Amino acid sequence: MKFVDEYRDAELARGLGAQIAALAEPGRHYKVMEVCGGHTHTIYKHGIEAHLPESVELVHGPGCPVCVIPMGRVDDGIAIAKRPNVIFTCFGDMMRVPGGDGSLLEAKAEGADVRFVYSPLDALKIARENPDREVVFYAIGFETTAPSTALTLMRAKQEGLKNFSVMCNHVTIVPPLKALLESPDLRLDAFIGPGHVSTVVGCRPYEFIPRDYGQPVVVAGFEPLDLLQSIFMIMRQLSEGRAEVENQYGRVVFWEGNPRALDVLQEVFELRPHFEWRGLGFISQSALSLSDAYADWDAELRYDVPGVRVADPKACQCGEVLKGVIKPWECKVFGTACTPETPIGTCMVSSEGACAAYYNFGRFAKPKARAGA
């Protein structure tokens, strides 16, 4: 496949792996967090760890939009979905996320009209085609997907489409990173910065990480060679004693981001004073809600939702996994009570979730690699 295969070349990967190994100081252990769930998926899908020396450990971060949705917000969505006249739309991953009492998929089997869409614009199309029904889009994601939700809302407003609304769960990337860096139970050496989020926000928002915490950040693309190259760039910074924000994904990410997209976000959204993140707890100013100008399209204002905070199941350790404090397999229920077909926690649901990625792809890669070594 053109423009993709070039980034999956095993020969180049071996070369980069050797260069990374050469930069690693003997006896030192490196912990590098990939913030973004898309990176986690690539790491496991292509088996990137096979090219890394054992002293370089990848720690999975909180950047999986499905994984960070707390149970209470799932329940709120289900409550709306179960209303008689509602067509409830969301991304496919979201449907299997367990709430306090079942998932959207189960609500669908019980009769709720839940449909998965690839884009919020598809939800808008459904609203146009079903003028006598109320269509709700359950919006999730970081700054990556927020602009498309914003554009959809702007279009709904232009068209005066009254049977459409959005339940907004958009979150922002910087506050959870700050929370992680302040967390006492995690010591990291560097960050692989999220690629697609950065196409919108640019590289500048991460400058506080090297400045205040002395750790390198390299914004990376999503192909396996992108990731290896970004790890190489991190190792080069560490070996030279530098800590800076660098951009590996220059073919897509501009330093200042996408000003047009940022303007759209500014118009449609405002910061919530605080928002609950699964496993991380409440983080202030870490999520978006619709601005007053779009209040008429705000599902949370339109419908009565329980809005109750639901505690995570006791056995579930998604929080620690999301913070990178434990590896997926160290969770007590991993792979036994909690599997992709019957997930307890969100990390086991999304293909970007650390647990699902490890369960589906990673389980055998490491022992196998060790046995072969």
Place this chain on the structure above:
Amino acid sequence: MADLEEEVLARIERQRKLRPRFRDDRITMAHGAGGKATHTLVAGLFERAFANEALAELADAARLEVAGLNLAMTTDAFVVRPLRFPGGSIGELAVNGTVNDLSMAGARPVAITASFVLEEGLDADVLRAEAAAMSEAARAADVAVVAGDTKVVERGKADGMYISTSGLGVVDPRAQLSGRSIRPGDRVLCSGYVGDHGTAIMLARGDLDLDADVVSDTAPLWPLAKALLEAVAPALRVMRDPTRGGVATVLNELAADGDVGVVLEEDKVPVRSAVKGACEILGIDPMYVANEGKLLAIVAPDATDAALAALRSASGGEHAALVGEVADQPAGMVLVRTGFGGTRIMDMLIGDPLPRIC
């Protein structure tokens, strides 16, 4: 720490090998997707309820000895949406799907039956076209449609039409096929490009706003099965057609049946670049996408070249390839060697990326 990790993984593998129980409260679309939920439903509910020897193989078709004859019998239902798609239609799919289930059991298809569940208001020309498509497909596959049934349900109760079939075949005396006969060292062959059917349907639905030149691969597989039986019969362990759940799910079933590991070379599996591109955009792995005219065969190592040559010389097998190997470990699992030089697990399909494809 590494030892602890392996201990956890070993515990999970033990648990995975237990016979599944069907515990769900309701049927969801995932139960029809051909992956893990389907497997749990079939093995956990139906197999327990109907327990008998012929069923226990859970193969594409049951083998029966009746009055000294070795017969194969199968049944299949078709609920595809849309009814017509690039490269085929529900009627053609119904005939080919049924004869393929027989063919994979090493049986020459002889006769099929068809039941039609029609929705009130269906355009009669649509039905005429499907009858013609079935007749044409039956002629091409050299089977007769020998009996049928018709039911009509109220408007809104069926998407135009559903077709349910059964098929009868005569088992080729050379066929000694069973997943249990798979041995470490055996080779895995694939008869051609995978992922075409599922991708064609996905694009034909038009809700993805994606265009690509992909047509369904629906075709009868008996010519390929026959070629393999003629060329390497004693060395042919098993054949399967990777329909719902795709190559990944079939290989997992075979790994479990043979209690062996299967190592797939990702780069060697033929996938058209249009299919690869569409799947890449949608975040779907082509190994999980349905096929309707492809087979996977496992053969003893010394028969590999002869089997490949036989496939390639038969109609529909021109792009056949050696795609993997059977190992003793990890038993019951499928590993993929990625083109990037890594290794990962390939599990059965979980959930349902794409409902109603056949």
